[in-house]
Amino acid sequence: MTSNHPKSDQPAKAIHPVAYFLGFFLVFGLVQLAFPAKKADQPVKAPAQAAATAESAQAARPAPTPVSPTAQLLLEAARAVPPTPPKPDPQPLVAKAPAPAPVPAPAAQPAPAPEAAKAPPAPAFPKAVLSASGEPDYGKALWNPLHFKPAIDTATNDQCLACHQEVLEPSVRAASPAGVKSADTLAWYQTLDTYIGAQDSFHRRHLSTPMAERLMNLQCNFCHQGSNPREEAPVPPTATNAGYTLRKQVNPETTCLACHGQFPWQNMEGLPGPWHEARESFESADAPNGCLSCHNPEGGFRTERHKVSYLKAEAIEQAATENADTCYGCHGGRAWYRISFPYPRHxxxxMPEDTPDWAKGRPTSSDPRYALPKN
Amino acid sequence: MEEEKKARVQVAVAARKREGYTPVVPDTQLGFVHNNVDCIGCRACEIACKDKNGLPPGPRFRRVMYVEGGRYPEVFAYKVNMSCNHCAEPACLPTCPTGAIFKRTKDGIVDIDSSLCIGCRRCEAACPFGAPQFDPISNTVMKCNLCVDEIDAGRKPYCVMGCMMRVLDVGPIDKIRDGSYATKAVGPGERVVRQVRNMADPELTNPSVAFVAHPKGRVEG
Structure with missing residues (x-):
C-alpha cells in the first residue's frame, strides 16, 4: 500500500494515551491559575465598590428567573406590604392600618452586598402562606383556614390586611380610557348630601373614608364570611349547604342588602309615595330630617335601631339630626337591589299586637353575631 | 355677568340634588337557559367566550361550576354554568358613576363600555352573581355583553354556539320560563327554575337566567 504522506514511509511513533490525559490536566491547571474563578468567600469589598460591582453585575444579568403569574402577584403585593407592626390596640383598625412603607428591594433580586445577602429577609407574609423555600405560595394562601369557617368568623382586620393591604390603597383611575375624568363624574346616589369626597373604591368607601369611620364599624368578615373563593365543589363533597355562594365571595343578601335595599314606603302608613317624592311634606328648616318626625321617642316607631356591632348607633343618631340624607342614604338612597332588607322588628x-303581613316571620332581635355586649 | 353665572351654577347644583334611579324596562328580555344535568363541564363555552373577547388569563365572563357531593352510594355531580345574567333590574347599573353600564331597551342586554370605566369596582361588589370581571392590567371592569354584535347580526352568542352538548341556549326569558321557547337545552318533560342551590336570591335583581336543575340542586318545590 502506498501513501502520499511525506512521512508515511517513516515508522509511526505511538503516543501513550496516558500522555493525553496528563497534558489535558496540565493545560486545565494553567488556565485555572491564570483565570481564577470568583468565589463567595472572597474578601468583602468596600460598600461603594460592592455596590458598583452589584450594579455592573445586574446590568449584565439576563432576565430574572421566571415566576408564575400568581407568585408574581404575591411578590408585587409583598413589595407594597410592610411588616405587620405589633398590634397596640385590639379595636378595629381601619384607621390604624400600617402606613405604606418604602418599597423594599424586590425579593427576586440579589442583595447588593454580601453582608446584606446574609441578613434574614423581612417577613412580608404570615408564615402560613409561605412555601418551604420561603416564597409566597398562592395555593397555600388560597386554602388557608382563615378564608373559611369557622376561623374567618373570628378573623381580625389585621390578619386580613397582612396580605390584602392593597384594598385600602387608592386605586380609582384619574380618567377612564376614553378620557372621562373621575372628578367630573357623579352618580345619582352621589347627589345626596352625605356623599362627599372624590370617587373611590368600594373597599375604601366602606372602611376608611370619613363617613365610614364616623358611622360604621365594618370589619372585613362582615362581608367576607367564608364563602367559596372557587367555583367548584366543596372539599370534601357535602350534601348540605356549605355556605358557599356560586361564583361570589360575598352573599349580598345578608350583607350589602342591609344598606343597599329599597325604601319600603308601601309598608308605611301615612306615606303617599317614595321618600324622594314625599319627603318635602315631612321636612322643614327646623326639622331637616323628615324621618325623625315619626321615628322618635314620642312618635314611637322603631326606636331601637342601629344597635349592632357593625354600626355606630350614637353617631348615626347624631348625624341624623344634622343631615336630612343620613337616614335615606342607607334606606333607599343608594339602593342597588330591588327588595328591602328584612330588618329585625324590635x-x-x-307596638300593635297584630303583626302586619309584610313583617311576619321577621326576627324580633338583631343577629346574635352582631349583638353588642350588654352593660 | 358673574352673578348670572353664579345663579346658573346654583340652579344646576340644585337640579343635581337627590336624583333618583328608574330601572329600564326592556321591550324583550333575553336570557340564558342551562341544563345543569346534561352539561358535561367541558368548558368549551368558557373558552369560546375568552377567545371571542380576547380575555387574558384571569377574567372569565362565563364560568362552569362543578358541584359534587353525597356519600357512597348516593353521590351526585352536576354543573352550574353562569355568566352575566342580564338582570331585569341589575345591581351593577345603578352603582356606576360614569354611565359606563347600560341596559338596552330593545332586548334587555346589560352592556358595559369599558372605555368609560374608572375602575371603582362598585359594580363588581354589587353584582350577586360575580359577573363583572376586573382586569388589573387596564384597571377597568369588563363583563359579558351577550355577544351583542352577534345578537344584532341575528346569531347566538359564542358560548351558545360553542356548546357541543347543546345544554346552553339563549332566548326570550319569559318564553324560556313558560316552556314556549323551542330549545334543545330543555328536554321533554323537564322544567326550568330561577334558582339553584347556593345561588344568590333571584329576588335581588331578577336575573334573566333559567336552569334545568339537578335534583340535588333544587331550591324550589
Missing amino acids: PWPG
Whole structure:
C-alpha cells in the first residue's frame, strides 16, 4: 500500500494515551491559575465598590428567573406590604392600618452586598402562606383556614390586611380610557348630601373614608364570611349547604342588602309615595330630617335601631339630626337591589299586637353575631 | 355677568340634588337557559367566550361550576354554568358613576363600555352573581355583553354556539320560563327554575337566567 504522506514511509511513533490525559490536566491547571474563578468567600469589598460591582453585575444579568403569574402577584403585593407592626390596640383598625412603607428591594433580586445577602429577609407574609423555600405560595394562601369557617368568623382586620393591604390603597383611575375624568363624574346616589369626597373604591368607601369611620364599624368578615373563593365543589363533597355562594365571595343578601335595599314606603302608613317624592311634606328648616318626625321617642316607631356591632348607633343618631340624607342614604338612597332588607322588628312601646303581613316571620332581635355586649 | 353665572351654577347644583334611579324596562328580555344535568363541564363555552373577547388569563365572563357531593352510594355531580345574567333590574347599573353600564331597551342586554370605566369596582361588589370581571392590567371592569354584535347580526352568542352538548341556549326569558321557547337545552318533560342551590336570591335583581336543575340542586318545590 502506498501513501502520499511525506512521512508515511517513516515508522509511526505511538503516543501513550496516558500522555493525553496528563497534558489535558496540565493545560486545565494553567488556565485555572491564570483565570481564577470568583468565589463567595472572597474578601468583602468596600460598600461603594460592592455596590458598583452589584450594579455592573445586574446590568449584565439576563432576565430574572421566571415566576408564575400568581407568585408574581404575591411578590408585587409583598413589595407594597410592610411588616405587620405589633398590634397596640385590639379595636378595629381601619384607621390604624400600617402606613405604606418604602418599597423594599424586590425579593427576586440579589442583595447588593454580601453582608446584606446574609441578613434574614423581612417577613412580608404570615408564615402560613409561605412555601418551604420561603416564597409566597398562592395555593397555600388560597386554602388557608382563615378564608373559611369557622376561623374567618373570628378573623381580625389585621390578619386580613397582612396580605390584602392593597384594598385600602387608592386605586380609582384619574380618567377612564376614553378620557372621562373621575372628578367630573357623579352618580345619582352621589347627589345626596352625605356623599362627599372624590370617587373611590368600594373597599375604601366602606372602611376608611370619613363617613365610614364616623358611622360604621365594618370589619372585613362582615362581608367576607367564608364563602367559596372557587367555583367548584366543596372539599370534601357535602350534601348540605356549605355556605358557599356560586361564583361570589360575598352573599349580598345578608350583607350589602342591609344598606343597599329599597325604601319600603308601601309598608308605611301615612306615606303617599317614595321618600324622594314625599319627603318635602315631612321636612322643614327646623326639622331637616323628615324621618325623625315619626321615628322618635314620642312618635314611637322603631326606636331601637342601629344597635349592632357593625354600626355606630350614637353617631348615626347624631348625624341624623344634622343631615336630612343620613337616614335615606342607607334606606333607599343608594339602593342597588330591588327588595328591602328584612330588618329585625324590635318591639317598641305601644307596638300593635297584630303583626302586619309584610313583617311576619321577621326576627324580633338583631343577629346574635352582631349583638353588642350588654352593660 | 358673574352673578348670572353664579345663579346658573346654583340652579344646576340644585337640579343635581337627590336624583333618583328608574330601572329600564326592556321591550324583550333575553336570557340564558342551562341544563345543569346534561352539561358535561367541558368548558368549551368558557373558552369560546375568552377567545371571542380576547380575555387574558384571569377574567372569565362565563364560568362552569362543578358541584359534587353525597356519600357512597348516593353521590351526585352536576354543573352550574353562569355568566352575566342580564338582570331585569341589575345591581351593577345603578352603582356606576360614569354611565359606563347600560341596559338596552330593545332586548334587555346589560352592556358595559369599558372605555368609560374608572375602575371603582362598585359594580363588581354589587353584582350577586360575580359577573363583572376586573382586569388589573387596564384597571377597568369588563363583563359579558351577550355577544351583542352577534345578537344584532341575528346569531347566538359564542358560548351558545360553542356548546357541543347543546345544554346552553339563549332566548326570550319569559318564553324560556313558560316552556314556549323551542330549545334543545330543555328536554321533554323537564322544567326550568330561577334558582339553584347556593345561588344568590333571584329576588335581588331578577336575573334573566333559567336552569334545568339537578335534583340535588333544587331550591324550589
